[in-house]
Amino acid sequence: MLKEERFDHIINLLKKENKVSYDQLAGELHVSEDTIRRDIDALYQNGLLSKVRGGAITLAKNPLSFQDRSSHLSEGKEAIALKARQFIKNGQTIFMDGGTTVCAIAASLPLDSNLRVITNNMALxxxxSNFNNIEVIVLGGKYNRDTQTNSGLRTIDEAREYIADCYFMGACALHHELGVTSVFNEEASIKRAMISNAKKIIVLGNVEKLSTTEPFRVCDLAQVNVLITDLPSDSDLLDSYRSLGIRLI
Amino acid sequence: MLKEERFDHIINLLKKENKVSYDQLAGELHVSEDTIRRDIDALYQNGLLSKVRGGAITLAKNPLSFQDRSSHLSEGKEAIALKARQFIKNGQTIFMDGGTTVCAIAASLPLDSNLRVITNNMALxxxxSNFNNIEVIVLGGKYNRDTQTNSGLRTIDEAREYIADCYFMGACALHHELGVTSVFNEEASIKRAMISNAKKIIVLGNVEKLSTTEPFRVCDLAQVNVLITDLPSDSDLLDSYRSLGIRLI
DNA sequence: TACAAAATTGCATAACTTTGCATAAAAGTT
DNA sequence: AACTTTTATGCAAAGTTATGCAATTTTGTA
Structure with a gap:
């Protein structure tokens, strides 16, 4: 019996019963359980079923195609998004980089916003796409599936070709002495490129990012114009950031 | 007995039985198993059957075509995706551009595929992202929300930085005399850039695209190496494309 | 018709797949 | 936490397939 015929049998049985087990199939097809295990793995690799302990079940019809992951955003991020609105004026050109907070800002924009957004953040x-009057310019590069951003020399090069009215910087750690830092070296370089080509630097940091650091230095806090957090701007937690010439919001 | 007669015999038997084996055919046709093996390989190279260990099965019977996949893509596109699989080998670097057919190919890849994909197609x-061993390189540019692709001078410039083993070209009209054409000028330029930097040009065109044209010329059909359609490669509708040196599948 | 060039064929062999078993690692159960 | 069951991995045997080769057949050309 051909391997493909076994595949066929497995898939048909699965259609009928919604689940199949290794031992059942091994018996029916007169091969060892190992072989069935390998068959089911092959079908799994090709996206035709879901593996479970002891066998397989039909695929959960859960097309992971277009994830608008922005839906499950925390309250803190919504708060930051709301505060960010005051800095966004129609007609502006804006840099946005990685992070879910940046996505929260994008999601909260008015539908008729007229903007040009330049980003390496694929989640945006x-x-x-929902905004008819937002021109999106994608900065290319090697896509990182974890951060959902593009990076590399090309990304930096391209970012340097634009001058933006403001730059919303997400995904970074903030420390009153050690400044702005980031998890990846490449991300840090992109941030620096955006900083040097933006007229106003707006850093987004929820309370968990405050007084923390990451390995790669982006810039001094002195270079930052505005710091938006999910805290009230008179909160004690922000005290160490006052007197740095940053506008705290 | 002529080779063509053997081909006919194989195809007819396949239609009747859905599967054929080397030893069975070798007996029936009084030639060695090697010859049958070569015959079946020739038919496979033309997309007329699926090769399996021990013989061949019809394309439709190939379990990989059981598309209960999450994809809500048309049957034709699935058929093209299945035929495209024979050109994709692990370790390759591949250009892909816009169009839903290209997305169908990507969606049908085995989960453990090891590839580098270079694209301006944001829908990809x-x-x-579901494939752990596919490196994605995004070509930046101005994003077009209708085609879901990036375009512009930057996009072309970046595409030129890479050499790919093959290029899957989607979203184009095909005409036996007027060649490959596209709806947008910008898309056409990107296609040309990819053509000049890819070792093998594979054009995807479902039957609705055949014998049609669009305003912007991409290239002659002579520059195309392979044309994959949703038709069987011996269909009359493809006759005008024969004798152009293209492999029809 | 005769000849050279090209294609086709069957064979030998090397490379690769598949399979079931043994064992180690991981995941559930009590 | 100890035990059982299940799954993944490595291995060797058997089987299958691709490849190069030489012999043969076919094709094209003079």
Missing amino acids: IPIL | IPIL
């Missing part, structure tokens, strides 16, 4: 694409 | 990002 489905969000910004 | 969520699809390719």
Whole structure:
């Protein structure tokens, strides 16, 4: 019996019963359980079923195609998004980089916003696609599936070609002495490129990011114009950031 | 007995039985198993059957075509995706451009595929994110929300930085005399850039695209190496494309 | 018709797949 | 926490397939 015929049998049985087990199939097809295990793995690798302990079940029809992951955003991020609105004026050109807070800002924009957004953040694409008057310029590069951003020399090079009215910087750690830091070296370089080509630097940091550091230095806090947090701007937690010439919001 | 007669015999038997084996055919046709093996390989190279260990099965019977996949893509596109699989080998670097057929190919890849995909097609990002061993390189540019692709001078410039083993070209009209054409000028330029930097040009065109044209010329059909359609490769509708040196599948 | 070039064929062999078993690692159960 | 069951991995045997080769057949050309 051909391997493909076994595949066929497995898939048909699965259609009928919604689940199959290794031992049942091994018996029916007169091969060892190992072989069935390998068959089911092959079908799994090709996206035709879901593996479970002891066998397989039909695929959960859960097309992971267009994830608008922005839906499950925390309250803190919504708060930051709301505060960010005051800095966004129609007609502006804006840099946005990685992080879910940036996505929250994009998602909260008025539908008729007229903007040009320049970004390496791929998670922004489905969000910004909803806006008819937002021109999106994608900075290319090697895509990182964890951060959902592009990075590399090309990304930096491209970012340097634009001058933006403001830059919303997400995904970074903030420390009153050690400044702005980031998890990846590449991200840090992109941030620096955006900083040097933006007229106003707006850093987004929820309370968990305050007084923390990451390995890669982006810039001094002195270079930052505005710091938006999810705290009230008179909160004690922000005291160490006052007197740095940053506008705290 | 002529080779063509053997081909006919194989195809007819396949239609009747859905599967054929080397030893069975070798007996029936009084030639060695090697010859049958070569015959079946020739038919496979033309997309007329699926090769399996021990013989061949019809394309429709290939379990990989059982598309209960999350994809709500048309049957034709699935058929093209299945035929495209024979050109994709692990370790390759591949250009892909816009169009839903290209997305169908990406969605049908085995989960453990090891590839580098270079694209301006943003719709590919969520699809390719599911593959741990596919490196995605995004070509930046101005994002077009209708085609879901990036375009512009930057896009072309970046595409030129890479050499790919093959290029899957989607979203184009095909005409036996007027060649490959596209709806937008910008898309056409990107296609040309990819053509000049890819070792093998594979054009995807479902039957609705055949014998049609669009305003912007991409290239002659002579520059195309392979044309994958949703038709069987011996269909009359493809006759005008024969004798152009293209492999029809 | 005769000849050279090209294609086709069957064979030998090397490379690769598949399979079931043994064992180690991981995941559930009590 | 100890035990059982299940799954993954490595291995060797058997089987299958691709490849190069030489012999043969076919094709094209003079």
